[in-house]
Amino acid sequence: MSCAMLRHALALLLALLWKGPSSAQAAEFGHLPDNITVLEGESVVLRCKIDEEVTHKAWLNRSNILFTGTDKWSLDSRVSLVNNNNSDFSIKIEQVMVADEGPYTCSFQARNQPRTAHVYLIVQVPARIVNISQDTSVNEGDDVNLFCLAVGRPEPTITWKDFKYDLMNEGEFLEITEIKRHQAEEFECITNNGVAPPDTRRVKVTVNYPPVITEVKNMPAQLGKTAILRCEAMAVPTASFEWYRDDRMPVESDNTLKIKNEKTRSLLLFTNVTEKHFGNYTCFASNRLGASNASMLLFRKAGCDVTGRERGQLLNLYRMCTGPGAVYGGAVSLNGRLSGVGLWFCLSISVLMKV
Numbered sequence: 627m628s629c630a631m632l633r634h635a636l637a638l639l640l641a642l643l644w645k646g647p648s649s650a651q652a653a654e655f656g657h658l659p660d661n662i663t664v665l666e667g668e669s670v671v672l673r674c675k676i677d678e679e680v681t682h683k684a685w686l687n688r689s690n691i692l693f694t695g696t697d698k699w700s701l702d703s704r705v706s707l708v709n710n711n712n713s714d715f716s717i718k719i720e721q722v723m724v725a726d727e728g729p730y731t732c733s734f735q736a737r738n739q740p741r742t743a744h745v746y747l748i749v750q751v752p753a754r755i756v757n758i759s760q761d762t763s764v765n766e767g768d769d770v771n772l773f774c775l776a777v778g779r780p781e782p783t784i785t786w787k788d789f790k791y792d793l794m795n796e797g798e799f800l801e802i803t804e805i806k807r808h809q810a811e812e813f814e815c816i817t818n819n820g821v822a823p824p825d826t827r828r829v830k831v832t833v834n835y836p837p838v839i840t841e842v843k844n845m846p847a848q849l850g851k852t853a854i855l856r857c858e859a860m861a862v863p864t865a866s867f868e869w870y871r872d873d874r875m876p877v878e879s880d881n882t883l884k885i886k887n888e889k890t891r892s893l894l895l896f897t898n899v900t901e902k903h904f905g906n907y908t909c910f911a912s913n914r915l916g917a918s919n920a921s922m923l924l925f926r927k928a929g930c931d932v933t934g935r936e937r938g939q940l941l942n943l944y945r946m947c948t949g950p951g952a953v954y955g956g957a958v959s960l961n962g963r964l965s966g967v968g969l970w971f972c973l974s975i976s977v978l979m980k981v
């Protein structure tokens with residue numbers, strides 16, 4: 627290594643190790659974050675730390691002077707000086723707006739050397755849904771297009787989920803082609819940019835379809851008793867019901883028959899079944915999308931119709947069979963040789979009593 631090279635290396639080393647006031651200054655400014663992040667609407671303080679004597683100092687927004695020393699140049703009332711002494715020259719911006727985002731510069735002169743420190747103000751805005759499809763009602767088989775518009779800084783993500791919270795789509799739009807009745811539900815739009823909790827809104831999609839009668843049953847009935855015929859129908863909008871007899875005669879309410887219409891079903895309530903009530907009934911369910919019908923029978927119940935008096939006699943026999951000390955086993959053993967017949971007798975009565 628030549629002497630000249632050695633001298634150069636030494637000079638370089640010294641230059642690196644020697645921390646004069648100005649390089650200390652630079653190190654001090656190096657402590658300022660390059661980026662300062664603030665939420666829209668909040669306040670932020672921009673600090674400039676100085677540890678040497680300075681003659682002039684200023685804060686700039688891009689190339690516009692905000693303050694020189696204590697002199698305010700900015701006309702913006704949100705900007706103020708929070709500290710000005712030999713070691714600290716700081717300004718405050720209140721109710722930060724998106725337009726405030728950008729480079730800010732602290733500029734000063736020490737020993738006739740101009741120096742600067744830069745910060746970059748980043749203004750964040752929580753993700754927020756600004757417009758979304760209204761709740762909608764469509765017919766089965768239609769195509770459905772939903773939208774969800776969101777704003778935020780940084781740019782938010784938008785996702786659509788269904789009620790099971792399964793992802794349907796990423797992006798502003800949700801398209802469902804030929805929607806089926808089981809797809810009627812609330813869809814949720816979620817927007818997020820990590821600045822604040824996600825914003826969510828829901829859109830309800832109603833799918834209309836014609837009535838489908840789901841349950842009809844032939845019903846047994848006994849004279850003098852009550853009976854019910856049911857007609858259940860799924861439909862959107864809800865179906866309206868009509869009833870007809872064999873001969874297509876409309877069924878009408880009277881003192882022994884009531885028609886009770888509920889949301890998803892219609893009931894024929896027979897309060898006292900008589901001979902004329904037995905027959906074939908047709909339930910007719912309709913809404914503006916269509917109609918459906920189904921028929922069912924009210925038929926005479928097989929087996930004996932027990933009168934009140936017969937019922938009283940049966941009850942006495944039943945007590946004999948089941949009363950204290952006369953359980954099935956007892957009755958059977960008391961009768962001794964008639965045990966088989968006794969058992970049959972008591973069992974028959976039990977069955978009849980449940981009629």
Ligand SMILES: *[C@@H]1O[C@H](CO)[C@@H](O)[C@H](O)[C@H]1NC(C)=O
Nearest residue numbers: 658659660661662746747748
């Ligand atoms: C400051 O923000 C910009 C983007 O706005 C980024 O590229 C840069 O890396 C950030 N600097 C620091 C030190 O975080």
Ligand SMILES: *[C@@H]1O[C@H](CO)[C@@H](O)[C@H](O)[C@H]1NC(C)=O
Nearest residue numbers: 708709710711712713714715
């Ligand atoms: C300048 O102001 C800051 C903040 O109020 C304070 O901490 C610091 O001691 C002050 N420095 C001098 C030299 O007055």
Ligand SMILES: *[C@@H]1O[C@H](CO)[C@@H](O)[C@H](O)[C@H]1NC(C)=O
Nearest residue numbers: 687688700702705719725726
């Ligand atoms: C910074 O400059 C921008 C662009 O001129 C301006 O819109 C904004 O209001 C300024 N902000 C402050 C705090 O001076």
Ligand SMILES: *[C@@H]1O[C@H](CO)[C@@H](O)[C@H](O)[C@H]1NC(C)=O
Nearest residue numbers: 756757758759760773774775
């Ligand atoms: C939302 O979007 C719809 C459809 O594009 C539009 O008609 C409506 O004016 C928007 N509403 C608002 C508040 O922007």
Ligand SMILES: *[C@@H]1O[C@H](CO)[C@@H](O)[C@H](O)[C@H]1NC(C)=O
Nearest residue numbers: 849850851882897898899900
């Ligand atoms: C049912 O109708 C029959 C014949 O009309 C009548 O004799 C009977 O009392 C009625 N029963 C009831 C519980 O109303």
Ligand SMILES: *[C@@H]1O[C@H](CO)[C@@H](O)[C@H](O)[C@H]1NC(C)=O
Nearest residue numbers: 872874906907908921922923
């Ligand atoms: C009941 O009436 C409907 C309609 O009139 C008919 O289609 C059906 O066959 C009838 N059921 C019986 C068991 O008679």
Ligand SMILES: *[C@@H]1O[C@H](CO)[C@@H](O)[C@H](O)[C@H]1NC(C)=O
Nearest residue numbers: 874908910917918919920921
């Ligand atoms: C009842 O439904 C059948 C098909 O199930 C249809 O052919 C018939 O026309 C319907 N009756 C009425 C009165 O709508």
